[in-house]
Amino acid sequence: xKFTEEHxxxxxxGDLVVVGITEHASEQLGDVVFVELPAEGTEVVKDDEVAxxxxxxxxxxxxxxxxxxxxxxxxxxxxxxxxVNEDPTGDAWFFKMKVADLSVLDDMMDEAAYKAFIx
Amino acid sequence: MAEDLNCTVLYDLHLSLGAKMVPxxxxxxxxxxxxxxxxxxLHCRAGAGLFDVSHMGQVLLRPxxxxxxxxxxxxxxxxxxxxxxxxxxxxxxxxxxxDAGGIIDDLMVANRGDHLFLVVNAACKAGDIAHMRKHxxxxxxxxxxxxxxxxxxxxxxxxxxLAAIAPGVAAMxxxxxxxxxxxxxELWVSRSGYTGEDGxxxxxxxxxxxxxxxxxxxxxxxxxxxxxxxxxLRLEAGLCLYGNDIDTTTSxxxxxxxxxVQKVRRxxxxxxxxxxxxxxxxxxxETGATRRRVGLLxxxxxxxxxxxxxxxxxxxxxxxxxxxxxxxxPSIEAPMSMGYVSVAQSATGTTIYGEVRGKRLPATVADMxxxxxxxxx
Numbered sequence: 001x002k003f004t005e006e007h008x009x010x011x012x013x014g015d016l017v018v019v020g021i022t023e024h025a026s027e028q029l030g031d032v033v034f035v036e037l038p039a040e041g042t043e044v045v046k047d048d049e050v051a052x053x054x055x056x057x058x059x060x061x062x063x064x065x066x067x068x069x070x071x072x073x074x075x076x077x078x079x080x081x082x083x084v085n086e087d088p089t090g091d092a093w094f095f096k097m098k099v100a101d102l103s104v105l106d107d108m109m110d111e112a113a114y115k116a117f118i119x
Numbered sequence: 120m121a122e123d124l125n126c127t128v129l130y131d132l133h134l135s136l137g138a139k140m141v142p143x144x145x146x147x148x149x150x151x152x153x154x155x156x157x158x159x160x161l162h163c164r165a166g167a168g169l170f171d172v173s174h175m176g177q178v179l180l181r182p183x184x185x186x187x188x189x190x191x192x193x194x195x196x197x198x199x200x201x202x203x204x205x206x207x208x209x210x211x212x213x214x215x216x217x218d219a220g221g222i223i224d225d226l227m228v229a230n231r232g233d234h235l236f237l238v239v240n241a242a243c244k245a246g247d248i249a250h251m252r253k254h255x256x257x258x259x260x261x262x263x264x265x266x267x268x269x270x271x272x273x274x275x276x277x278x279x280x281l282a283a284i285a286p287g288v289a290a291m292x293x294x295x296x297x298x299x300x301x302x303x304x305e306l307w308v309s310r311s312g313y314t315g316e317d318g319x320x321x322x323x324x325x326x327x328x329x330x331x332x333x334x335x336x337x338x339x340x341x342x343x344x345x346x347x348x349x350x351x352l353r354l355e356a357g358l359c360l361y362g363n364d365i366d367t368t369t370s371x372x373x374x375x376x377x378x379x380v381q382k383v384r385r386x387x388x389x390x391x392x393x394x395x396x397x398x399x400x401x402x403x404x405e406t407g408a409t410r411r412r413v414g415l416l417x418x419x420x421x422x423x424x425x426x427x428x429x430x431x432x433x434x435x436x437x438x439x440x441x442x443x444x445x446x447x448x449p450s451i452e453a454p455m456s457m458g459y460v461s462v463a464q465s466a467t468g469t470t471i472y473g474e475v476r477g478k479r480l481p482a483t484v485a486d487m488x489x490x491x492x493x494x495x496x
Contacts, residue, residue: 006121008288030347033447034420034454054422055349056156056344056447059476082157 001089002105004065009089010105013096016072017105019065020093021053021084024118025083029055032084037073044070044097051094053084062113066104068097127173127324128268133247146174149345151192153396156347160449163314163352167276168344169335174368174430176244177264177322180255189234193258194228199371199394201381205230210309212379214371215247220396221367222374222398223250226357229296229309236307237297238269238320240361240477267307268328273318273352275493276340281308281319284334288319288401294379294434303327303334307388314349315356315492354455357414357447357487363425364443364457366411372403373459375412382405410440411465414487415456415473419480422447423453431464433479439464442473448489455489456482 002010007025011018025031034054044050044064051062073095077083085093109117124147133140138149149171151159162168182190191202202211207230216224222244230270239247244263251261272281282289285301291310299306307322323331335341344352350360359365366372382388386401394400417423427442445456456473464471467486472479 030151031155031449033157034422036421054447056351056449059422059424073335 002113004083004108005117006063006065008062008110010065010067012102012105015098016096017066017099018093018096021062021088022114023088026085026088029053029057029060031056032081035077035081035084037075037078038070040070040073042070044068051077052066054096062094066097066099068099070095071098072096127171128328128390129171129173129332132329133171133191138343138345141346143346144174148174149343151162151345151347152343154342156345156351157449159342159344159348160351163274163316163348164274164450166340166342167272167274167280168348169332169341170271170273170349172271172343173268173322174241174249175269176239176241177267177269178236178237178239178248178251179262179264180251180262181262183258183260184233186235187230187233187235188261193255194235195390197254197395198378199384199397199400201383201390202228202235203390204381204383204490207232208296210296210311212377214370214379214393215250216396216400217367218395220370220399222365222369222371223247223367225361225365227309231296231298242362266325267322268321268325270328270332271312271318271320271321272335272341273312273314273316275317277316277318280335280338280341281321283338293496297385303331306434310495313358314352315358315488315490315496317493326459334411335431345367351446351449354444354446354457355488355490356492357489359404360444370400370408372400373408373410377404394413407462409462410459411462412457412459413465414485414489415442415458415482416485416489417454417456417473417480417482420454421475421480423456423480427456427473427475429458429460430474430479433472437469450490457487460484
């Protein structure tokens with residue numbers, strides 16, 4: 001699993017990249033009450049605002065971690081946003097992306113580096 | 120802790136309970152404990168929640184004459200509320216108004232026999248006290264209480280939990296006040312609060328406050344609750360947060376607080392007018408205001424937060440108002456907001472639109488409270 005400074009995780013699954021938010025991020029956000037997901041088929045560029053997550057505290061944007069196409073979204077989160085707090089790195093993935101070149105993940109933080117990053 | 124922030128006498132207790140502290144109204148206050156905002160909210164509605172509200176101002180108005188009616192009559196020159204009719208041992212909600220008919224602060228006033236006891240908002244207390252000293256000093260001594268903490272215990276288990284310490288509180292009704300001797304010194308108790316739940320606010324001597332709080336928290340039914348859940352609880356109950364939902368630019372009629380202005384202070388009443396802004400406020404009782412505070416239930420799940428502009432239609436047109444408070448309601452399991460809209464759109468059931476992230480989303484004007492209150496009347 002790879003991590004971004006925006007507190008997203010990326011997991012390669014076949015030729016797709018699965019994206020979610022980290023446990024640390026879900027703890028910082030507090031109870032999640034609303035998730036808005038992008039349309040499947042959307043072409044995105046790194047750092048595009050692709051999804052919105054609202055907690056009891058505030059709204060936050062989820063940024064595209066890499067260039068690519070959103071091929072599948074986890075629509076379960078729209079009905080059960082609280083899943084993001086219960087299982088942020090498992091069932092509560094946000095979307096799956098088709099990425100032209102998976103080597104862009106190579107430079108991202110691994111788990112040890114992310115743990116150091118969040119202190 | 121930042122140098123310019125005050126802390127309450129329960130600061131160390133909050134830290135030991137694992138609170139996340141934030142600046143609020145000049146104080147460092149707990150926004151949440153490890154339970155988290157959502158579970159704290161639900162716990163308060165199912166058991167009992169303990170809140171530190173010691174940042175709020177506690178003020179005594181002592182009539183120089185010794186007759187509490189003189190203090191009541193004097194205070195009536197600053198609030199559009201009947202204080203003279205407030206019986207001994209009773210409390211009521213009041214508003215300080217300004218000459219333009221806006222609201223300087225909202226507060227609670229209790230008649231304690233030979234004096235009045237006021238609880239005012241933290242952010243306004245210095246201004247409120249200066250305002251009273253300026254206008255009431257000929258008739259009253261104005262005494263700010265600094266040696267007492269203020270705690271709120273709210274929820275269906277509040278009566279049992281507090282009665283374990285002070286049995287006398289069980290017989291009190293909503294908005295009763297009493298001074299009760301206890302193992303934690305003299306408690307100033309009111310059966311009130313700001314969550315829509317039955318419960319109490321208790322003023323306790325500062326040197327006994329932590330022990331008092333720990334005694335309550337030792338009971339299984341009692342959990343500490345932070346400002347985060349306090350906000351969603353009061354919003355579900357349809358209660359205004361001063362500075363968000365009411366301020367110096369909103370009149371009592373615009374704010375849908377007509378119920379706080381008793382008939383005796385309105386046109387035709389025996390003590391009509393005689394408070395700041397009476398011309399405008401009494402006029403609005405006759406003709407209505409041009410905008411009104413309403414409840415809003417978004418049709419979807421997206422919360423409409425404070426500042427969200429509101430529109431009469433899905434496309435085009437000027438904004439008809441804005442949201443002043445908005446959050447997810449854990450007990451109603453839906454987002455909820457309150458805000459001001461033109462009177463033309465203020466009827467219950469009207470569909471209006473809130474602009475969230477550039478999209479106009481439908482919401483329905485709804486009666487408040489969003490969740491029925493459970494006061495013990």
